């Protein structure tokens with residue numbers, strides 16, 4: 501074989517290897533797609549008791565051919581099983597992905613598939629100067645609030661620890677979402693005054709509903725924190741959980757300043773937030789920041805140093821910065837007053 505022919509063969513093998521590599525990398529997308537479709541179209545429920553594709557298509561009024569393909573993928577990725585010629589959803593999919601399950605993490609799949617992926621696919625045109633889309637908080641508010649709430653289980657013990665170390669009798673949660681942190685606090689410390697402010701009407705309605713049904717006494721305010729006059733009396737703790745991306749980096753000082761004016765002498769501020777460039781979880785931090793930066797009205801997360809500097813400028817000292825999920829770059833941050841005014 502001529503040298504040229506040998507080189508061409510090697511070149512072709514390398515190209516094939518590259519194509520195979522990307523094809524295989526993309527296969528990891530399939531389970532998330534399958535779960536998302538199953539969650540959104542309530543398909544796992546159709547196979548809860550075991551069903552044939554024909555029966556399920558008829559009962560749920562679905563396209564049989566498409567359903568068959570979805571079932572084939574589900575069998576391949578292990579979300580469905582075939583037994584006695586019937587298809588069964590696995591217990592894990594029924595518990596964690598079905599919309600009717602109280603343990604469902606479906607909103608996370610919805611956020612990934614309906615918000616993050618479409619936005620990231622817009623990058624080529626955004627890079628070339630196409631106008632950035634506006635994040636529709638009214639429309640997607642309930643989904644993002646539900647997704648953030650998935651972090652509560654891990655983050656709440658850190659909050660309890662902080663409260664035990666500080667003299668806290670009243671709490672204000674800015675951008676409280678469904679009020680999960682406040683509800684959990686009322687369970688462990690029923691004597692505290694608990695106030696939440698939330699700008700999304702539907703989210704605050706859901707928060708009120710959950711608060712009523714769990715019997716806890718939360719004071720929920722439907723307003724934009726930027727416009728709100730604040731509580732009648734200073735509070736001992738202000739929480740800002742997963743809200744920094746709604747505030748322009750230049751305006752975050754004002755956010756801290758306004759919050760600081762609402763805390764009592766010795767009062768503190770805590771934040772739960774992704775932090776950029778921490779040295780771990782950078783893939784997630786970069787993905788978040790790519791998503792945020794691709795919107796007209798969302799902003800990237802700061803680094804720890806930026807946050808520390810900003811807090812310092814407002815007479816606040818970062819006395820705690822502890823990972824909540826290190827690989828997700830989520831941190832619990834505690835700010836105490838230094839006594840130094842600007």
Ligand SMILES: C[S@@+](CC[C@H](N)C(=O)[O-])C[C@H]1O[C@@H](n2cnc3c(N)ncnc32)[C@H](O)[C@@H]1O
Pocket residue numbers: 637641644645648649674675676677678680697698699700703723724725726740741742743746
């Ligand atoms: C990502 S969710 C986080 C919810 C909750 N804090 C948590 O960590 O689970 C952010 C919430 O902040 C609310 N929010 C954003 N900017 C706000 C503002 N200026 N005033 C009041 N709420 C705001 C949004 O509507 C949204 O529900």
